[in-house]
Amino acid sequence: MSKDLRSFLKDLERQMPEDIVRVKREIDPKFEITAIQQHLENQDKFPLLIFEKVKNLKGELSPFKVVTNMFATRQKCAVAMDLSCDQWRMETSFQFAKRSQNLIKPVIVSREEAPVKEVVKVGDEVDLRELPVLTHHEMDGYPYLVDAVIAPDPDTGVYNSSHHRMLIRGKDELGLWMSPRHLWNYCVRAAKKGEALPIAHVLGHHPGFYLGSEALVSMETDEYEVIGGVLNEPLRLVPSEAFGEKLLVPADAEIVVEGEVIPNFRDAEGPFGEFTGYYGPQRWSPVVKVKAITYRKDAYYMNILVGHPDTSILGGIPKEAGIYEEVKKSVPGVKAVHFPISGCCRFHAYISIDKKVDGEGKVAAIASLPYHDELKHVIVVDSDIDPFNEKEVLWAVATRVQASEDVDIIKKVRGGSLDPSSTIHAVGDKMLIDATKPVSRPYAERIKVPQEVMDRIKLDEWIQEV
Structure with a gap:
């Protein structure tokens, strides 16, 4: 059938x-x-x-x-x-x-x-x-x-x-x-x-x-x-x-x-x-x-x-896979690509990479741009960040980004024909944010509860209703 x-x-x-x-x-x-x-x-x-x-x-x-x-x-x-x-x-x-x-x-x-x-x-x-x-x-x-x-x-x-x-x-x-x-x-x-x-x-x-x-x-x-x-x-x-x-x-x-x-x-x-x-x-x-x-x-x-998740997700999933393949050509350590609903699944891309050398974050962001002209803002994060969890992505931006060093803007390039913020039809700016930690110098450690204790303490044994 x-x-x-x-x-x-x-x-x-x-x-x-x-x-x-x-x-x-x-x-x-x-x-x-x-x-x-x-x-x-x-x-x-x-x-x-x-x-x-x-x-x-x-x-x-x-x-x-x-x-x-x-x-x-x-x-x-x-x-x-x-x-x-x-x-x-x-x-x-x-x-x-x-x-x-x-x-x-x-x-x-x-x-x-x-x-x-x-x-x-x-x-x-x-x-x-x-x-x-x-x-x-x-x-x-x-x-x-x-x-x-x-x-x-x-x-x-x-x-x-x-x-x-x-x-x-x-x-x-x-x-x-x-x-x-x-x-x-x-x-x-x-x-x-x-x-x-x-x-x-x-x-x-x-x-x-x-x-x-x-x-x-x-x-x-x-x-x-x-x-x-x-x-x-x-x-x-x-x-x-x-x-x-x-x-x-x-x-x-x-x-x-x-x-x-x-x-x-x-x-x-x-x-x-x-x-x-x-x-x-x-x-x-x-x-x-x-x-x-x-x-x-x-x-x-x-x-x-149209204008809601029903059309956003439909357009986002095909683009994620395509950009993943494009980024992989330049950054083999790419882990995932997500087009979030907050960017209409067109304008924003979150890319996670297993970073090996400094500069890979920017390379990943640049590699993603030619694939889809509507893409405006690219945020690259480390592999400890889930790109499908927007709270984690924005936390990485808040704690791993200095704008003068980690944000780049490319002005007046081809963009989407329906972008309401464009001042010239189908022309706009691209913003690249490298929210990855540096490799060449020490960086603060994320806080965490010991994994052995997390595995040993079963929540339902301690709290029946939450």
Whole structure:
């Protein structure tokens, strides 16, 4: 049986049954679902949520259940990578790195074999308003689709899969925002030829599909093969309704929206609450004409809550493994890399190393920067510091750093296009903090209780309730 959203839910039910919460009351997708998520987040709770009675954009009860918070904890991502839920630190990142580098070619199946073809709507039947599309935050201008968008390279046919926001402009029209990366490049090249670019928005699949879509690979790499590697099995594809074999879509998806990017035409898009926790401004962005919607009869509508851990962790895990490998080339003693939620899992990186000589901390920090342009602040710590424990990282900064010696700033280099602190678009500064102890001179010892006594004194033998 091929992996899909349903197989993941079964795996999660086996390992973390308490982490699945079903909401049976009728609910509106405009702010009400995200209000529940925000209430839970305020209590530091991030269960996977399944809303069973959700209105669509017409105000009618939708046949689709909404599932969200799939990536809101690393434990769930560990399960998605076929690990135990307690293997959520570097084990998950290493598993992703290993699998994403093991490319597996997809297989094409017939329409009869594809669950996503159980219901097909084309032409006048297409109506995006029948979907339970969420409006997430107060100033969001429209309801938005926020899952993975796939498209073939207009010249080579190689597939890209990446996450983009798409606003609902009407029954068969979407607005698309893209950072200047692969999909943007596809659209530019297609537009120069005066051609529309066929794309599809994949609303629901196994979480490995979306983790694979976050892999930082070259434009020549087929990301369907990357996703297959992350899933550890060939991704099943099926010809699209609107474009046939010119656009192959995931056969085991829950819902697929097929369309084409209209060449050389733009309209207002935004604002939208972005991964930074701030609103991205309104921009002139490409418009997508929707040609078909296909889905399972009992489909789940998957939503990723942008600007919260659900999207932060999804983007962070793939980057940790990649930066680990880059740093290892220069600093073999690297132990772990963590992108913390406090930095949106994009802007901050904590790197622990087994330091052998002075200067290695700065080398590790410098080596990490080219891998991802959104990375702004790198803190390098010794191997006695757990980079997944932010309290320890900041303690190391407080007690092992002198700013004049251990902090370096690189000004005005390429940065993220959505960084709200940038004064020049997609240009910013990088700060490197070497919070490691010196090797060439003595340094104060950390305090500790003798380990022999810690092993001998069993807390439950002395205190029954804490």
